[in-house]
Amino acid sequence: MPIFYGKAALIDYLKSIKTQNSTIGFVPTMGALHQGHLSLMQQSLAENDTTVVSIFVNPTQFNNPEDLLKYPRTLEADIEKIRGLNTDIVLYAPAVDDIYEGKVLSQAFDFDGLENQMEGKFRPGHFDGVGTIVKRLFEIVTPTNAYFGEKDFQQLQIVKKMVSKNKLKVNVIGCDIYRESNGLAMSSRNERLTEQERSDASIIFTTLNLAKEKFKTNSATDVTKWVEKSFDKNPSFDLEYFQIADETTLTPCLRKSDNKNYRAFIAVTINNIRLIDTISLN
Template sequence: MILFKKEKDLKPELKRLQNQGKTIAFAPTMGALHNGHLELIRAGKLAGHTTVVSIFINPTQFNDKKDFEKYPVTIEQDIKLLVESGTDILFLPSVAEMYPDGLEALSRYDLGDLENLLEGHYRPGHFQGVCNVMHRLLKKIEPQHLYMGQKDYQQCMVVQKLIADFQLPVQFHVVPTIREESGLAMSSRNTRLSQNARENAVAIYHAHVYVKNNLLKLSLRDLKDNAKKQLKAAGFTEIDYIEICDAHTLQPVQAYHEDQQLVILTAAFTEGVRLIDNMLLN
């Protein structure tokens, strides 16, 4: 694996690979890597692509300064995992490399309703930060393929809109959420949980399974209310949302219709750590 910290050094290597007829698969991360991240790399390698991974904790997508300061940094372990997974290139830029004009000189993106729904509502400015960093990374790396995880369902929709709006020449692949044996969605934030909270946090997954299994038996309102009760019983102290939405628009739905694909999405706090997860329901 080759490590680059600057675009000016990375670009010649990418050009060399391009001249050899290689295709680039890119997986953007903020480090604190786990098997969910590694699955993105495996998917790219399985398709025969040269794999590029970025590690950059993007300050512009944190609406809570304390959350940014607490975000886990495990760069040595991350590099070890990337080498073991057969990653070809690691791009490890600084804030100055990504934002040479400073953190105030940001572009503004029209995200429509995605800006105000769910994560957009509870984390104002978050998706503007996501678009700013993703647009810059895609310009620097110019991959033919982009791999991201379904756990960040709404973020995937935002990036898809970014690609479409700017007609970026990259094929987007959403990789299914990788879970621990218990069902808990793998997340870098899980490292901040005590063992007890980690065991109880699987309640989000169980609540989603409950909703999926009872979709035709109860109203969506009752399903959501019961799911909230399950989370509170498991020790979640604050629930931003448990919402059942149209899987393509993320607009909340009030009643089940067979011809409408639904997704349930949850964001909730345990031990002060905010966890998110989702599940397609039908």
């Protein structure tokens, strides 16, 4: 399996195998790989001639230094998981300096307001960090197609906006959320949960499904109040936000419209571990 720790060698390798009609699929990750990541890789393998996976814990998208410090780093285990899936996958696992070249700073982006909702409200500077690293990785890998999970739906919309505004030649593809048996959205952060916390966290997806049903006959405000009361009854969880929003603009739904697609977004913490999830309401 080709593994690169520096961008120069990776760029040279990709140039050597690229032809006029060949395609490169790209799956950017922060490691601690799970089946959700592997499903993105499988889709890329099915749709492209070459698949590149990056593993890089990006410091500029963490507004909480403790969260960055505790983020799981399991490179050797990740390599084995990728190798077990397909030994033709190309891995790029750079150090911080290979990406940022001594200046660990975010570029300032304008995402037309997408960055001001939900995650943007609670994680200042987060999406500038996301935009910075994804743009840099796209410039290094020059993918034809890039694959992102819909669990981070706001991030997916922001990456699409960044690609559009910067006129980058990459097709951004959103992929279905991969869930554990109890409905919990797979996340690298799940590794920090105890078995009991992991089990209890099934309440997140259960609540989203019930909210979806209630939204058929109730207003967004009423559904939001119901969700907030539900979590008030579960002291183990701290509800950071629940929001029903327009899928395209990510602005809150104030009044339902038949010609719009809506999505529910949620963020909760349990024992200082932050979990997010989302579900389409249409």
